[in-house]
Amino acid sequence: GTLPNVNEEAVQKAIITGLALQCTIHPHSKFDRKQYIYPDLPKGYQISQYDVPIAEHGRLEVDLPDGSSKSFGITRAHMEEDSGKLVHFGASSLSGSDYSLCDYNRAGTPLLEIVSEPDMRSGQEAAAYASELRRIMRFIGTSDGNMQDGSMRCDVNVSVRPRGAKEFGTKVEIKNMNTFGGMQKAIDYEIDRQVTLISQGRGNEIVLETRLYDEAKQVTKSMRKKEGLADYRYFPEPDLPPLGFTQESVDGLQASMAELPAAKRARFMDMGLPRDDVLILADDLETADYFEAVLEEGAPAKLAANWVVGDIMAHCKNTGVSMGSMKSRPATLAAMVKMIESKAISGKIGKQLLPELLQGKGAGPDGVKKLVDAMGGGQISDPAYLAEILDKVIANNQKQLEQYKGGKTKLKGHFVGQAMKESRGKANPELLNKLLMERLDAA
Numbered sequence: 001g002t003l004p005n006v007n008e009e010a011v012q013k014a015i016i017t018g019l020a021l022q023c024t025i026h027p028h029s030k031f032d033r034k035q036y037i038y039p040d041l042p043k044g045y046q047i048s049q050y051d052v053p054i055a056e057h058g059r060l061e062v063d064l065p066d067g068s069s070k071s072f073g074i075t076r077a078h079m080e081e082d083s084g085k086l087v088h089f090g091a092s093s094l095s096g097s098d099y100s101l102c103d104y105n106r107a108g109t110p111l112l113e114i115v116s117e118p119d120m121r122s123g124q125e126a127a128a129y130a131s132e133l134r135r136i137m138r139f140i141g142t143s144d145g146n147m148q149d150g151s152m153r154c155d156v157n158v159s160v161r162p163r164g165a166k167e168f169g170t171k172v173e174i175k176n177m178n179t180f181g182g183m184q185k186a187i188d189y190e191i192d193r194q195v196t197l198i199s200q201g202r203g204n205e206i207v208l209e210t211r212l213y214d215e216a217k218q219v220t221k222s223m224r225k226k227e228g229l230a231d232y233r234y235f236p237e238p239d240l241p242p243l244g245f246t247q248e249s250v251d252g253l254q255a256s257m258a259e260l261p262a263a264k265r266a267r268f269m270d271m272g273l274p275r276d277d278v279l280i281l282a283d284d285l286e287t288a289d290y291f292e293a294v295l296e297e298g299a300p301a302k303l304a305a306n307w308v309v310g311d312i313m314a315h316c317k318n319t320g321v322s323m324g325s326m327k328s329r330p331a332t333l334a335a336m337v338k339m340i341e342s343k344a345i346s347g348k349i350g351k352q353l354l355p356e357l358l359q360g361k362g363a364g365p366d367g368v369k370k371l372v373d374a375m376g377g378g379q380i381s382d383p384a385y386l387a388e389i390l391d392k393v394i395a396n397n398q399k400q401l402e403q404y405k406g407g408k409t410k411l412k413g414h415f416v417g418q419a420m421k422e423s424r425g426k427a428n429p430e431l432l433n434k435l436l437m438e439r440l441d442a443a
Contacts, residue, residue: 003239020257023055028052034047047237054079056074124184172190172211186218264288300337328357336357390439412437
């Protein structure tokens with residue numbers, strides 16, 4: 001048969017990933033054979049890395065849902081070949097299935113396994129860590145991270161120990177988690193299971209094994225006995241030569257690496273944006289790129305963020321269209337946002353205009369302004385014209401005026417509403433309110 005070859009691009013992506021995780025990159029690395037017998041591996045061994053991985057000793061700082069942050073250690077990142085995929089029939093997992101078939105289409109493709117230190121104390125922390133890890137992979141282009149496609153898979157080792165104890169308890173591996181939410185629930189369930197067994201004096205029932213997560217029942221089930229390191233019988237891969245890198249080549253990959261999510265979040269925060277908006281804008285690369293493209297066209301950051309996080313994201317969610325493939329280009333949104341900032345149009349007119357932009361209209365020089373003109377013009381900021389409208393509204397609402405003067409100040413909204421109606425929603429709200437208060441105070 002054909003001997004294995006190392007994919008150069010996979011090696012480069014492994015190095016970039018290691019750098020993104022603050023790992024030490026080994027200038028010399030090698031491959032090893034990992035022996036195990038299972039249907040997804042018909043040749044009986046997997047090409048992997050054992051004692052000299054491509055990267056190790058890293059760290060990842062993660063923002064947690066409660067607003068705090070925590071640093072998690074990265075033990076290593078090593079390259080290996082992927083195995084086949086078991087497809088079960090008659091049930092969603094091996095347990096209870098009638099029979100299983102194996103899909104070998106992905107077998108032999110490059111895989112990068114990232115091993116974390118035992119620093120996580122809950123399912124929530126593990127899910128937050130995995131989510132940030134996927135975000136990094138997507139930003140630097142290592143992987144699309146789609147768990148439903150198998151591009152990112154997470155195996156979890158869970159062990160518990162009495163408070164104050166230094167030694168870890170027997171660890172249990174969990175597989176078959178297809179979402180971060182499922183991972184969190186699987187971990188929390190397994191923690192509770194092990195704590196219950198220990199508290200009942202049945203700690204010996206916790207054994208080194210692989211368990212499957214049953215998402216429907218939200219429980220873990222025993223799958224097979226887990227091998228120890230000695231059982232894998234690692235030895236150097238004879239068909240692949242060792243890998244060697246110069247510091248110059250590593251530095252070149254470091255220089256080419258895209259901006260990481262944490263750095264992007266920090267930069268957005270420096271713009272004065274609210275933390276909640278920053279987390280949304282920097283959550284995926286397409287959204288971040290779209291937002292920054294709007295800023296490059298001269299739109300103010302806070303106002304642009306409001307529109308992207310609000311109306312634009314709502315449109316994407318409702319239509320199933322990603323931000324990068326929308327018909328509306330960043331330049332047209334920026335033109336509209338700048339018109340709102342300069343008070344050429346109101347936010348209300350902007351909302352009426354946005355559906356046109358989302359259909360791809362308004363492109364080109366003055367394209368948005370032409371759309372505004374076609375809709376009947378922009379915001380009215382002529383004091384004399386607005387004063388005329390207000391005088392008419394007050395004259396037609398004498399009863400409400402007397403009630404206002406009698407202390408029912410909430411009726412101010414009634415006058416504003418009538419004036420906006422007269423102007424067909426085009427009156428400059430700030431100027432309208434100022435002129436109205438002058439008249440009400442003088443009445």
